[in-house]
Amino acid sequence: MSSAILEKTVGRGAATLSLSAEELRAIVSEALVDIGPGERVLAIVPDKTRDDNTDQLVPFAAEILAQKKVERFDAVIAQGTHGPMSEPEKREKIGWSKISPDNIGTIFDHRWDRDDELVTIGELSAARIADLTDGLMSEAVQVRINALLTPGRYDTVLVFGATMPHEVAGFAGGAKYFFPGIAGPELTHLTHWLGALATIENVIGRIETPTRRVIEAAAAFVSPRIISFTSVSTRNSEGLQTHALFAGDIFEAFRRAAEVSGQVHIKRIGRKYKRVVALLDRHYDELWVGGKASYKLGSIIEEGGELIIYAPQLKQLSATHGHLIEKYGYAPLEQVREMVAGSDELRANLCVAAHLAHVSYGSARNAAGKLTPRYRITLASAVAEAACHRVNLGYLDHRQFILEDYQSDSETLVVEDAGRDLYLV
Numbered sequence: 001m002s003s004a005i006l007e008k009t010v011g012r013g014a015a016t017l018s019l020s021a022e023e024l025r026a027i028v029s030e031a032l033v034d035i036g037p038g039e040r041v042l043a044i045v046p047d048k049t050r051d052d053n054t055d056q057l058v059p060f061a062a063e064i065l066a067q068k069k070v071e072r073f074d075a076v077i078a079q080g081t082h083g084p085m086s087e088p089e090k091r092e093k094i095g096w097s098k099i100s101p102d103n104i105g106t107i108f109d110h111r112w113d114r115d116d117e118l119v120t121i122g123e124l125s126a127a128r129i130a131d132l133t134d135g136l137m138s139e140a141v142q143v144r145i146n147a148l149l150t151p152g153r154y155d156t157v158l159v160f161g162a163t164m165p166h167e168v169a170g171f172a173g174g175a176k177y178f179f180p181g182i183a184g185p186e187l188t189h190l191t192h193w194l195g196a197l198a199t200i201e202n203v204i205g206r207i208e209t210p211t212r213r214v215i216e217a218a219a220a221f222v223s224p225r226i227i228s229f230t231s232v233s234t235r236n237s238e239g240l241q242t243h244a245l246f247a248g249d250i251f252e253a254f255r256r257a258a259e260v261s262g263q264v265h266i267k268r269i270g271r272k273y274k275r276v277v278a279l280l281d282r283h284y285d286e287l288w289v290g291g292k293a294s295y296k297l298g299s300i301i302e303e304g305g306e307l308i309i310y311a312p313q314l315k316q317l318s319a320t321h322g323h324l325i326e327k328y329g330y331a332p333l334e335q336v337r338e339m340v341a342g343s344d345e346l347r348a349n350l351c352v353a354a355h356l357a358h359v360s361y362g363s364a365r366n367a368a369g370k371l372t373p374r375y376r377i378t379l380a381s382a383v384a385e386a387a388c389h390r391v392n393l394g395y396l397d398h399r400q401f402i403l404e405d406y407q408s409d410s411e412t413l414v415v416e417d418a419g420r421d422l423y424l425v
Contacts, residue, residue: 009252013232013244015263021056024245028060031227031247035156037069042154042224044177045161047079048089049289051281051420052162053242055095057229061158062103076108076148078161078181081188081351082289083319084109110146110182118184119147122221124214129190132217133210136197137190143218144184151223159228159250163257164265165422167295167358168195170209171261173230174254175219180351187218193340193350196333196357200295205266205422207258216251226250230257232264235417266422272302274411277403278418280311287325287383288318291359292419294377298361300413300423305375308406309418312398314381317391324352329391331356332363332373360392 010030012019019027035041043061045054058075065073075094077085085093090107111117122143130138148154163173168191180188195203195211203209219226228250232243244260246253276297284290293309301307317325328339328346336357340346346353362374378394380401388395406412415423 009246009248009256011244011246011248011253011256013246013257013260015243015260017243019242019245024053024056024242025060027245027247028057028229029064031229032061032064032068035065035068035070039068039070039155040153041065041070041073041156041158042148043073043075043094043158043160044078044182045075045094046177046181047077047082048085048093049082049283050162050172051235051240051283052160052233053231053240054093054160055098057160057231057245059095059098062099066100066103072105073103074105074108074148074154076110076146076182078177079110080180080183081112081320108146108148112180112183112185112188117147118144119150120144121149121151121223122218124217128217129214132213133194133198136210137194139190141190142184142186143179143221144186145178145222146182149182149222149224154224156225156227157222159226159230161229162231162233163254163261164232164420165205165261165296167200167204167292168192168354169211169215170203170206171212171254171258173257174228174250175212175215178222179215179218183218187215189348189350191215192354196336196354199333200358200361201299204295205262205424207255207262219250228253230254232257232260234264234420265420266424268424269300269413270425272300272305272425273413274302274305275308275406275409275413276301276305277308277310277406277412277414279403279414279416280309280314281417281419282313284311284419285313286316286318287314287359287379287381288321288355290314290419291355294359294361296419296422297415298375300425301375303364303374306378306394307375308378308380308396310398310401310403311379311381314379314383317383317387321349321352321355324349325356326387326390328352328356330360330373330377330393332360332371333357334363334371336360
């Protein structure tokens with residue numbers, strides 16, 4: 001791995017912990033101890049689809065770095081292929097109101113689709129990909145990343161972000177904030193399709209996965225020193241509770257945090273249900289990210305059952321990829337593989353193909369032997385009925401949704417803030 005990666009990891013974490021602001025600041029300070037005057041520092045921070053404590057940690061870092069007299073401290077939003085945030089959203093995300101304007105410079109958006117804002121820092125050969133993916137894929141891939149990571153531009157990169165179960169990588173966090181967080185399209189497409197080929201049930205909630213191996217191999221090409229801040233948090237009526245914060249080596253900090261996340265974010269229940277009603281987390285305003293309701297609840301839905309996603313705030317399938325989703329529609333992996341084989345367009349947009357399969361989740365055969373989705377999905381959102389039907393989803397007018405009708409049914413499970421926690425039998 002790159003010699004620029006920090007060797008030590010500091011911090012605390014346990015499912016029963018609730019770290020105070022003072023404890024969080026002390027961990028940040030300890031992790032930044034070796035940064036000296038004149039350094040150029042770049043923070044990579046999550047976008048609005050992630051609910052975490054970035055608005056606490058970045059202000060702590062900005063204050064500490066100012067005291068150390070660094071030359072500059074900038075930030076880039078790890079939005080992957082998500083749409084950019086507004087200026088007020090970006091300021092809220094990094095805790096702007098708690099930061100002196102003199103202590104932070106520019107907040108950059110990431111444009112994964114603009115060649116002039118990307119730089120090639122390496123390549124993973126076909127043989128290397130085959131080895132990392134256990135033979136699921138065997139094609140060379142360029143490692144392209146936001147041009148802010150051009151060697152020599154910054155001395156140190158701080159990676160802020162939380163971890164929780166994730167459908168593509170197993171758990172979010174760590175090197176995933178580079179790839180696909182600020183990556184070019186090549187690795188974004190490859191890793192998402194790899195996650196689909198490995199199957200969601202064999203990936204989500206697992207620390208060591210083929211996708212994790214690929215993104216960590218790519219991260220070895222990043223030249224600045226990396227200091228990672230990986231947290232584990234939950235939200236209740238009193239606000240955000242931080243169960244863990246580990247800082248330092250990006251690989252070790254991630255694994256220590258993921259161990260805690262597995263205890264906090266994985267709910268094990270005793271049965272499957274005919275119907276699951278997902279009251280979607282408010283942070284998801286398009287199905288591109290709101291599909292997490294299916295990813296994280298699919299394993300507890302009976303074959304032939306139903307998932308109802310209630311999300312009045314969800315207004316579109318995807319700002320970036322909506323036209324492709326509507327063209328091809330959600331389908332089990334076996335059918336999506338056939339579509340990919342017959343479409344240059346889908347082969348050029350494998351992250352979309354992966355999304356189609358992930359939302360559909362699994363397959364079953366009906367009485368006639370035809371392959372169908374294992375359960376049906378009904379969307380109660382602001383997405384139009386015609387659009388739902390075009391992509392093979394059922395439609396329910398969210399204004400006619402009555403929660404009490406479902407809460408009294410013993411064959412139905414209602415899940416609040418759906419998309420956060422992974423449910424397993």
